Amino acid sequence: MSVSSPPSLEHESKVINESEPRKPIGLGSISERSAINPSPDSPWSYLKWYLTSKEGWLGDYDYLYLVTPNIWPLNRKYKHHKTPFYGLHDEVPILLTIILGLQHALCMVGSIVSPPLAIAGGAFYLDSATTQYLVSAAFITTGITTALQVMRVHLTKTPFFIGTGLLSVVGPTFDILPIAFNYTRMRYKDGTCPTASDGTPLPCPDAWGAILGSILCTVWIQVVMSFVPPKTLNRIFPKVVTGSLLLLVGIYLVGNGMQNWGGSSSCHGGEGFYALCPDTAAPRPLRWGHPKLIGLGFTVFVSIVLVEQFGSPLMKSSSVIIGLLVGCLVSGVAGYWSTSNIREAPAVTFLWVHTFKLSVDGALILPLLIMFVCEAVSCMPDILATAEISNVDIEGTEFNSRVQGGILCDGLGSLLSALGTGPPMVSQAGNNGVISLTGCASRRAGWCAAVFLVLMGIFGKFGAVFGSMPPSVLGGMQVFLYATIAVAGLRVLGLVRYTRRNRFILTVALGVGFIDIVQPDWFSQMLTYDGDSMALAGFEQGVNLIVETPFIAAAVVGVLLNLVLPQDASQMDDLIQDQAGHAMMEKQS
Structure with a gap:
């Protein structure tokens, strides 16, 4: 598909100096979009081209692909379809920009x-x-x-x-x-x-x-x-x-x-x-x-x-x-x-x-x-x-x-x-x-x-x-x-290396968090201040709120354990690592 070269903005204002070469619209691959050398025209010429040309509005993107259901035989055409990739600063057709x-x-x-x-x-x-x-x-x-x-x-x-x-x-x-x-x-x-x-x-x-x-x-x-x-x-x-x-x-x-x-x-x-x-x-x-x-x-x-x-x-x-x-x-x-x-x-x-x-x-x-x-x-x-x-x-x-x-x-x-x-x-x-x-x-x-x-x-x-809307729908x-x-x-x-230390931290943190989920009022009788001091009353309410909110309690426990527990090694950790390595090698082979 042949397209006209868009006028370029030689001095396009981009935030934080993230300027990259402008990539014209309308070609299917990145290499092709980079092949046209833009000519140094004024910003108004580029804007006029972008807003008035067919390439500026439509490009050559396959819009039918976006609305084709994954049902045979409608999806047969796109079984091995590869969509073109538009990077952070690539020029995207106006219609595609609006749709996406x-x-x-x-x-x-x-x-x-x-x-x-x-x-x-x-x-x-x-x-x-x-x-x-x-x-x-x-x-x-x-x-x-x-x-x-x-x-x-x-x-x-x-x-x-x-x-x-x-x-x-x-x-x-x-x-x-x-x-x-x-x-x-x-x-x-x-x-x-x-x-x-x-x-x-x-x-x-x-x-x-x-x-x-x-x-x-x-x-x-x-x-x-x-x-x-x-x-x-x-x-x-x-x-x-x-x-x-x-x-x-x-x-x-x-x-x-x-x-x-x-x-x-x-x-x-x-x-x-x-x-x-x-x-x-x-x-x-x-x-x-x-x-x-x-x-x-x-x-x-x-x-x-x-x-x-x-x-x-x-x-x-x-x-x-x-x-x-x-x-x-x-x-x-x-x-x-x-x-x-x-x-x-x-x-x-x-x-x-x-x-x-x-x-x-x-x-x-x-x-x-x-x-x-x-x-x-x-x-x-x-x-x-x-x-x-x-x-x-x-x-x-x-x-x-x-x-x-x-x-x-x-x-x-x-x-x-x-x-x-x-x-x-x-x-x-x-x-x-x-x-x-x-x-x-x-x-x-x-x-x-x-x-x-x-x-x-x-x-x-x-x-x-x-x-x-009805709450049931929500x-x-x-x-x-x-x-x-x-x-x-x-x-x-899943990205965590399951050493003995990490398993221990995870066990304690999740244990405390699950307590709050399965029995949210378990701490309600622990701190019960009935005095006249607003400061103590606020402190007591704050502690209760922390202890009875699952992810906060787990985060506090997890961070503290991560800071104080020694980074000791275990033979079991080496065995687990070896098993993971063997499994990866078998998968690759």
Whole structure:
């Protein structure tokens, strides 16, 4: 296929001196795209060519491949198909940029909406309007932080950056959920969050304001850690620690997702207004765990599995949102939806439409400090995965710089999100499947995705749909998403060398974490301060919150054991290493 050479930008402005030779659009391979020597024309000539030519809009990408289902005989043409690869700075056709930008945004929808929905409905019992607003705020802050991560801004006169410069997507962290659930349970128990006469929890927005205010005070530890060399962080927080905390977070949250799958966490053993699920005012309220409610969640879960098996590349990378759409369709036809909240939702919204009274609770300081320390370390494997699939260096000075920029961007993103009333942020590797399937790691698609995410948040009706869906449909999606977190933990633990020392650390850390999961109130009678000292009361609540939050307790134990246990050798370790070497040799032969 012959194409015209695009005019080039001799002095294209690229952030942080990451300039690479411009690669023209429209040829199938990297070598071919590099073969044309661009002519030194003005930026306006290049822009005119890019916006008006067929090559600028379409290139020669096989768009049919993106929508062809994996069903014989339709998939026969693409059985051995190899998609062209677009690197970080390659010029991507405009249409493909828009399609893939939307694709990256859609594949993150489930991960973005799940934390605010769980916070609003499962922890603070907020009303529908506030719930819809939190979803919209999460989209807006996610889009802004993602744009900053993709851009990678150089801090002048320093070797430091903000952002990875990769097609990295930043989204709300799930690690805040165990802290939020345990914190509100404590506040409802001590009476600082309101309840009805029958004990039914009432909305407690002030508790969310306390978490936001405490985040603004504690997120700075992650900002400071971003300037610590990655090798030092890896030495203090090895994979045996980060893998175990990801595994525990996933397992803990699967339980919360299953609560929603059965009807809603508020109606599991509830009374009065919450005697039926999701509440007695719902169109078709049922008892928690009713087969019809379980079936609604299964429509989502099974749809995700079927899309993964038979879907086209675009469908596979959006399997979660497709499963959610199927669940919404089935539940809507069956009459489980109440559309009044969607009708009443504003067409356009933005940050600070709803605000919360900010405060700082001493009980939250230690748990949040530990959480942000864990966030700074746990994002490193995700940055590594994105760098590897983007075909850039995964070791050396440049990669360490990307890690530093990613950790700093996550910290500043959490700060921005808290100022915008949203949950804290963390880099995620959930969009790596889109990069792999489409062969596009260009930052242009990342910027386009950021724009789509902000627009999704601005249009209020979009958030209202997620805030109004039946909890059982949401639960089917959450169980799948939360299970992927546990699998990510297993993946990290699979990189651990299972020496006697590492097995011991893992056993103790997981043992402590599993105690909190299987018996969350085991520590409730250990520290019970009834005096008048607010300082001691806050300290007691903080310790309880740490001990009763699985991944925090495991992280503390794992880090301490890793620092104090001697690096002694064992003959058993040598035998295990020899067995692993023999197995690898047999596999290669």
